[in-house]
Amino acid sequence: MSHKELARYLPILKWGRRYDRGALTGDLIAAVIVTIMLIPQSLAYALLAGLPPEAGLYASIAPIILYTIFGTSRALAVGPVAVVSLMTAAALGEVAAQGTMGYAVAALTLAALSGAILLALGIFRLGFLANFLSHPVIAGFITASGILIAGSQLKHVLGIGAEGHTLIELSLSLATHLGDVHWITLAIGGSVIAFLVWVRHGLKPVLRRLGAGAGLADVLTKAGPVVAVALSTAAVWQFDLAARGVSIVGDVPQSLPPLTVPSLSPAVIGPLLVPALLISVIGFVESISVAQTLAAKKRQRIDPDQELIGLGAANMAAAFTGGFPVTGGFSRSVVNFDAGAETPAAGAFTAMGLAIAALALTPLIYFLPTATLAATIIVAVLSLVDFKVLRRSWNYSRADCMAVATTILMTLALGVEVGVSSGVVLSVLLYLYTTSRPHVAEVGLVPGTQHFRNIERHDVLTDPRLLSLRVDESLYFANARFLEDYVHDRVAKSPSIEHVVLMCSAVNEIDLSALDSLEAINTRLSERDVTLHLSEVKGPVMDRLKRADFLEKLTGQVFMSQYDAVMALAPTPSRPVRLATQSR
Amino acid sequence: MSHKELARYLPILKWGRRYDRGALTGDLIAAVIVTIMLIPQSLAYALLAGLPPEAGLYASIAPIILYTIFGTSRALAVGPVAVVSLMTAAALGEVAAQGTMGYAVAALTLAALSGAILLALGIFRLGFLANFLSHPVIAGFITASGILIAGSQLKHVLGIGAEGHTLIELSLSLATHLGDVHWITLAIGGSVIAFLVWVRHGLKPVLRRLGAGAGLADVLTKAGPVVAVALSTAAVWQFDLAARGVSIVGDVPQSLPPLTVPSLSPAVIGPLLVPALLISVIGFVESISVAQTLAAKKRQRIDPDQELIGLGAANMAAAFTGGFPVTGGFSRSVVNFDAGAETPAAGAFTAMGLAIAALALTPLIYFLPTATLAATIIVAVLSLVDFKVLRRSWNYSRADCMAVATTILMTLALGVEVGVSSGVVLSVLLYLYTTSRPHVAEVGLVPGTQHFRNIERHDVLTDPRLLSLRVDESLYFANARFLEDYVHDRVAKSPSIEHVVLMCSAVNEIDLSALDSLEAINTRLSERDVTLHLSEVKGPVMDRLKRADFLEKLTGQVFMSQYDAVMALAPTPSRPVRLATQSR
Numbered sequence A, B: 001m002s003h004k005e006l007a008r009y010l011p012i013l014k015w016g017r018r019y020d021r022g023a024l025t026g027d028l029i030a031a032v033i034v035t036i037m038l039i040p041q042s043l044a045y046a047l048l049a050g051l052p053p054e055a056g057l058y059a060s061i062a063p064i065i066l067y068t069i070f071g072t073s074r075a076l077a078v079g080p081v082a083v084v085s086l087m088t089a090a091a092l093g094e095v096a097a098q099g100t101m102g103y104a105v106a107a108l109t110l111a112a113l114s115g116a117i118l119l120a121l122g123i124f125r126l127g128f129l130a131n132f133l134s135h136p137v138i139a140g141f142i143t144a145s146g147i148l149i150a151g152s153q154l155k156h157v158l159g160i161g162a163e164g165h166t167l168i169e170l171s172l173s174l175a176t177h178l179g180d181v182h183w184i185t186l187a188i189g190g191s192v193i194a195f196l197v198w199v200r201h202g203l204k205p206v207l208r209r210l211g212a213g214a215g216l217a218d219v220l221t222k223a224g225p226v227v228a229v230a231l232s233t234a235a236v237w238q239f240d241l242a243a244r245g246v247s248i249v250g251d252v253p254q255s256l257p258p259l260t261v262p263s264l265s266p267a268v269i270g271p272l273l274v275p276a277l278l279i280s281v282i283g284f285v286e287s288i289s290v291a292q293t294l295a296a297k298k299r300q301r302i303d304p305d306q307e308l309i310g311l312g313a314a315n316m317a318a319a320f321t322g323g324f325p326v327t328g329g330f331s332r333s334v335v336n337f338d339a340g341a342e343t344p345a346a347g348a349f350t351a352m353g354l355a356i357a358a359l360a361l362t363p364l365i366y367f368l369p370t371a372t373l374a375a376t377i378i379v380a381v382l383s384l385v386d387f388k389v390l391r392r393s394w395n396y397s398r399a400d401c402m403a404v405a406t407t408i409l410m411t412l413a414l415g416v417e418v419g420v421s422s423g424v425v426l427s428v429l430l431y432l433y434t435t436s437r438p439h440v441a442e443v444g445l446v447p448g449t450q451h452f453r454n455i456e457r458h459d460v461l462t463d464p465r466l467l468s469l470r471v472d473e474s475l476y477f478a479n480a481r482f483l484e485d486y487v488h489d490r491v492a493k494s495p496s497i498e499h500v501v502l503m504c505s506a507v508n509e510i511d512l513s514a515l516d517s518l519e520a521i522n523t524r525l526s527e528r529d530v531t532l533h534l535s536e537v538k539g540p541v542m543d544r545l546k547r548a549d550f551l552e553k554l555t556g557q558v559f560m561s562q563y564d565a566v567m568a569l570a571p572t573p574s575r576p577v578r579l580a581t582q583s584r
Helices: A003-009 A014-016 A021-048 A053-058 A062-070 A082-092 A101-123 A127-132 A136-159 A167-176 A183-209 A214-222 A224-238 A267-296 A305-321 A332-339 A345-365 A370-382 A388-396 A398-414 A416-436 A477-493 A512-527 A539-547 A562-570 B001-010 B012-017 B023-050 B053-058 B063-071 B082-092 B099-124 B127-132 B135-158 B167-180 B182-211 B214-222 B224-238 B266-297 B304-320 B332-336 B344-363 B370-382 B388-396 B398-413 B416-436 B477-493 B512-527 B539-547 B562-569
Strands: A440-445 A451-454 A466-471 A500-505 A529-533 B440-445 B453-454 B466-471 B499-503 B531-535
Touching: A003 A014, A003 A101, A003 A305, A003 A398, A021 A053, A021 A082, A021 A214, A021 A224, A021 A332, A021 A345, A021 A370, A053 A345, A062 A214, A062 A305, A062 B512, A082 A101, A082 A136, A082 A267, A082 A416, A082 B332, A082 B539, A101 A267, A101 A305, A101 A539, A127 A267, A127 A305, A127 A416, A127 B135, A127 B416, A127 B477, A136 A167, A136 A370, A136 A388, A136 A398, A136 A416, A136 B477, A136 B512, A183 A214, A183 A224, A183 A370, A183 B266, A214 A224, A214 A332, A224 A345, A267 A305, A267 A332, A267 A416, A267 B344, A305 B023, A332 A345, A332 B135, A332 B440, A388 A398, A388 B512, A388 B539, A398 A416, A416 A477, A416 B416, A416 B477, A440 A477, A440 A562, A440 B182, A440 B332, A451 A466, A451 B344, A466 A562, A477 A512, A477 B127, A477 B135, A477 B416, A500 A562, A512 B388, A529 A562, B001 B012, B012 B063, B023 B053, B023 B135, B023 B182, B023 B214, B023 B224, B023 B332, B023 B344, B023 B370, B023 B416, B053 B304, B053 B344, B063 B344, B082 B099, B082 B135, B082 B214, B082 B266, B082 B416, B082 B531, B099 B127, B099 B266, B099 B304, B127 B304, B127 B416, B135 B182, B135 B388, B135 B398, B135 B416, B167 B398, B182 B214, B182 B224, B182 B304, B182 B370, B214 B224, B214 B304, B224 B344, B224 B370, B266 B304, B266 B332, B266 B416, B332 B344, B388 B398, B398 B416, B416 B477, B440 B477, B453 B466, B466 B477, B466 B562, B477 B512, B499 B562, B512 B531, B531 B562
Parallel strands: A466 A500, A500 A529, B466 B499, B499 B531
Antiparallel strands: A440 A451, A440 A466, B440 B453, B440 B466
16 A cells, blocks of 8 residues: 555545644644633533543543544544534433443443444445435434433533433423422522623623734633633532532542443444434534535545544544544534644644543542533533524425424424434435426427527427427436326327427436336327437436337437427427416 | 216216216126136135135125226226235234134235225325336336245145245245145146146147137136136046045135124234235235226326225225225236226126125035145246346346345345335435436537537537536435535646536426535635536526525526527637546
8 A cells, every 4th residue: 555545544644744843833722722622511511421521531532532543624623512412312311321330331332333333434435325414404403402402401500300302301301390499509500601601792892892803702702611610610619519409520530531341232232223323424414514614714625434434433432431422523623723723633632631631630620510511511502503494494495494394393302313314314205206296398499599498487489290398307216107197198288299309408317117118108109190209318328228229119319409309300490379288 | 076076086977977888798798707717816816815715706896896986997907916915915924823813804904904095195196106116126026926926825736834925934844844745736736737837828829720819819818727727626526635635625605795894903903004005005006007008008097096096995895895905906907908898897797797606606616626726826926927127127227227136135035025115215225326426527519509518428619717517416415515526626626717607407406405515616616716607507496596595696697508608608619628537
């Protein structure tokens, strides 16, 4: 394997050779900022996933380093993210109870499965599968997940117990426990939420007025959660609020990520397979969207299949170092990019910063109230909630809107897995439905050109002896019979027709079922003494028709262009007497 | 509701008014011939479905009458057919043991479910769903079913016990019992097979030489099974072979179809729901194919949605009169048609004939050996087995060939339900895969015309400043990112490009995901100072683009035709210096 080939699979070889002091400075600064931001975020997402806080730190260390070696994005920061953590909690809830050893081991298994799936997709270059998650489905899913995540964290802010993976379960559970609200906890959580919302919306203008640049102001506002953590921890410690019932993080082991081994027992793997697949695909889509957005800004390229390998390796690392499923996160990557990260080495330095935190700083967060972590999650995810896509898709296309609405409703009502699956299945079904009833336009010549257009929409020339039909869809099994009926009905209406020309400019494929239908159309037309012609058949389609015996059976000819067809068959077209024909 | 509207839902009102003596004569003659043919066929298919022989007769009486009232085909003969009977046996085997009361009641439930599904599909006009069964999948399924049916009947010809719904189960089961072959039974079964094969292939030339017309010869050869039944019954009776271990039909009640009630208990309905759906769809496809073939010969029309109602009513009738799932059969309908049936009344007369048989003739078949019935099934279904479709699809399209091969293998290996489902799912997946990686052609002007063609295949004119891409697929979520990458890579290769024109003649839809991609392409090109244009955008697509704000953001224009675009942007195209670009 040449160095160049090797560098394709190990992108570190490419950027590592050109690494210089300028890149080092940029990377180090970015790493410090991201580390500060990641400490509370990692703890919070571990909470969201139902795992002990240190799992969040561990999931941010080894995975980042592995991604640094195998990933292609220069700015992507890999670690726990909100949606994947929620999906992790939903999946693990099926196999073990939160807080048990089995739960933590299942989290490792889930990360390992997810890593294996991502690696397999990357090695077999199946990254295109992620394209079947349409933008509306993703948008709907993110919005609904944001609501579920915020809902799932409310219990920590209210200081009550509540369970559930759907909005209904959550609401019912919260409602039954509402009498037990712990007011001190609520005071802390509420203050943190208020503070963070102010940081997001009110602080930036203040900073700008004080003379900070836009970039600096952005980065400083990201430090809001750290301030909230520090202040609320201090308050709990000062006023001994833990003794008065405020739930705190407590003992966190002072340790580098441990070496762990995921369980490979079928009883654990079985129920986690489908969730792992969904987590992989959703995580990949989130990650690749962020990576491509950031790469485009610097005219860099992302290789989706290599990204799968990078994320797969990162998840494998999480599985063996006490973590849980990870992916490239939006907010951390944007901060990394804005803070000036030049290469993936920034990620490696971040990992070192977090390792130091895991070793040295954990005693400091003993008194950190879980309400604070929950509050940072709530504020972060509510910015994901965006119902505008409903309106946009409603205006543009009813099918897209149905897909969004279904994804949102199903996610809220039946959970993340059912939600995203039903969105994907529905959008595929809607696409198939559309293609199964294709638009067929009767076309005529635009005067003064060689161009043909729909007679219903344009003022064009036709000839009553010649029916020109433009079929606006590939011909395949689902619409083959439709075309048969359409041609039959149309010809039956106009006895003057002597020739039918199917203009195939939009026919990108003719499968065997459609070939049978074309033969049937040819036969039925010939029984009426009408000849069938084709025009503008594309190269790949024509190649295939030549391999069957259809062209010998065809009563008419295949014309290079529709104009050639009209010139040969009815050279003096005129303005038509309009017929009531089907159009959309 | 006017008479005309009513006649749409009750086609009998249409043909009933014009009924005359000529039609009556034709119908009566056809009915006599079909009745004679149906008696052994009905008994045999009941055997195949694992039901007592009279169930086959009952399933041919009331259902025919209901179809006569609601169906639109003039020649379709409704009753038990081979493939549906096999599927019935497979489905019922899951809920009850053959020969038990529960088994017969489950058959009624299956017919009722099937009837309800067909009625629902018809009322909601969902007949198009059947189009998702592609021709290759149907061909593969019929062939594999033929083999399974013949295999399942071998035990009756060999006089041994054997069970199984897949080829492997059947083979193993037959192999273990092979030592128990009952030689007298085998002699009867073997003779009947030999006789029937001779009737099919050797008798017709003899009859023609004796001066019979082609039609008469055809009809007489269909009487072969009746002769086989009569001769073998006589032999068993004469030589008292039943006492020597030859299995016979035995007592069949002398009765009109009884009034029966299908079980509606969830324990029975649950496992039968999916099989009922598959039986409905397969039965509908078989029936509508036959009906359309026969209708086309007389230039009559079949209304697929009304056919669903006709078949649904027929299955409901089967459920309440001791039958099992039915549909329009190929061989019986062809015989009906060839024998001169003019209207659905022929079916009603056939029903009367069978009712008389059920009342009066059942004692005559007491000594009928089951080996004879099995032999008639084997000979009938082996004519369905046809592997030529494998070769035809291999030559024409690998995707179609994969669908056929998968359907055949899965049906043989895992049974009819898995087989047909996997064929449908695979053909849909292959279609989606194809559309997710669309063919994109770089096009140039065909000299002397206004027509544009692929520069790889035709000698055309281009301009280095202008890149004209014809996207050969609708733009939707599955291929949106593909186009983004394609345009980006292509433009990066040729710095001379100033304009990109996407020729949209084959773009039949642009969904919201693709719109996002077009916006991304537009933005990325504008960062390179390349303008993006569209040409030949179709009416329905343009309508939608106008509802979004894409056209305001577009850096270039939308041209009526590709020729207009070239004339406006690069009016002096020349022969190109070829670039190595992607093509297929």
